[in-house]
Structures are given as C-alpha cells and as structure tokens.
Amino acid sequence: MSLESPDILLPDEPAMLQLAARMAQCLPTSRQPFVIYLQGDLGTGKTTLTRGMLRALGERGAVRSPTYGLIAQYGTPDGAVVHLDLYRLRSPVELQQLGLVDYLPDSRLWLIEWPELATGEGLPPADAVVHIAVAAQGRRVRCEARTEPGRAWVRAHSADTGS
Ligand code: ADP
Numbered sequence: 646m647s648l649e650s651p652d653i654l655l656p657d658e659p660a661m662l663q664l665a666a667r668m669a670q671c672l673p674t675s676r677q678p679f680v681i682y683l684q685g686d687l688g689t690g691k692t693t694l695t696r697g698m699l700r701a702l703g704e705r706g707a708v709r710s711p712t713y714g715l716i717a718q719y720g721t722p723d724g725a726v727v728h729l730d731l732y733r734l735r736s737p738v739e740l741q742q743l744g745l746v747d748y749l750p751d752s753r754l755w756l757i758e759w760p761e762l763a764t765g766e767g768l769p770p771a772d773a774v775v776h777i778a779v780a781a782q783g784r785r786v787r788c789e790a791r792t793e794p795g796r797a798w799v800r801a802h803s804a805d806t807g808s
C-alpha cells in the first residue's frame with residue numbers, strides 16, 4: 646500500500662510554492678476529506694506548503710500557523726480546508742477538546758503539522774505524509790502514500806513536473 650516519491654529538491658520558497666500548487670491541483674475530487682501529514686523540523690516549510698496549497702485552492706486571506714488554538718479552517722470554493730498545527734499541543738485531552746470529528750464531514754482537505762505529537766488515536770489517518778528536510782541548497786521533500794487515494798495523489802503530482 647505504501648508508495649514513496651523520489652526526493653524532490655526545491656532551491657527556494659517559490660519552488661516550494663510551485664510544488665504546493667501542483668499538489669493542490671492533483672487532489673482527488675471526491676467528497677471524502679483527503680488527509681496530509683506534514684513532517685519536518687521547525688522552519689523547514691510545513692506552513693509554507695500549506696499556504697501554497699491554500700492559495701492554489703483559492704484562499705486569498707493570510708495563511709499562517711494558528712497562534713491561538715491549534716486549528717484553522719478555510720472555506721475554499723471546493724470545500725473546507727482544515728489546518729492543524731500541533732506544535733503547541735500539551736496533552737491528548739487538548740486534542741480531544743478540539744472536537745476534530747465535527748470538522749470532518751464537510752472538509753475537503755486536512756493539512757496537519759507535527760502529527761507525531763498526537764499520541765494514540767485522535768487524528769484522522771493520513772492518506773499521505775510529506776517529509777520536508779533542509780538540503781544543502783533549499784529543501785528536500787519526499788512524499789509517502791498510505792492509502793489508495795494517497796498513491797494516486799503522489800503519483801499524479803510527482804509525474805506532472807508543472808514546468
Ligand atoms: P515550518 O512550518 O515547517 O516551521 P515555515 O513554513 O513557517 O516552516 O518556514 C519555513 C521557512 O523556510 C520560511 O522562511 C520559508 O521562506 C523558507 N523556505 C520554504 N521553502 C524553502 C525552500 N525550498 N528553500 C529555502 N527556503 C525555504
């Protein structure tokens with residue numbers, strides 16, 4: 646079931662935003678929410694990728710990590726996008742209190758930063774995990790698919806070079 650993309654090298658932020666736009670264009674059109682975990686150290690570009698995807702989906706307002714609370718929701722023309730940043734998560738109770746199940750039905754896409762800080766249950770399972778790391782020049786991104794829709798998505802955006 647698991648499928649990994651080759652490493653994608655992104656020399657600068659515009660390249661990252663371009664990848665994000667391609668990722669947004671390749672999202673499945675089904676009503677089921679598509680869940681992406683974003684993993685990588687602080688400052689690698691998880692929020693940048695989120696911003697790029699949201700821009701491509703038509704969000705015009707500011708996109709930054711939620712400072713108050715851990716969750717932000719955006720209404721895009723194709724459905725709601727939920728952005729979670731668990732960096733400041735202190736306990737599993739706090740995650741429960743967010744009431745994530747209430748966000749699930751009408752959402753099209755979930756982008757979750759620091760999913761590894763949520764222990765046990767509590768997060769919707771990932772269709773794909775995007776790993777971001779600092780490279781000699783810029784960033785290195787690798788995508789891991791965990792479901793069938795995730796595989797289709799990784800295949801689609803890795804094949805389409807978008808140039
Ligand atoms: P995170 O959410 O992972 O903590 P941010 O997206 O907030 O990281 O910040 C990432 C920083 O790295 C920003 O300053 C952004 O401009 C920069 N950045 C993003 N992508 C690249 C890239 N491909 N090459 C170099 N710098 C990048």
Ligand code: MG
Nearest residue numbers: 691692710758
């Ligand atoms: Mg961030």
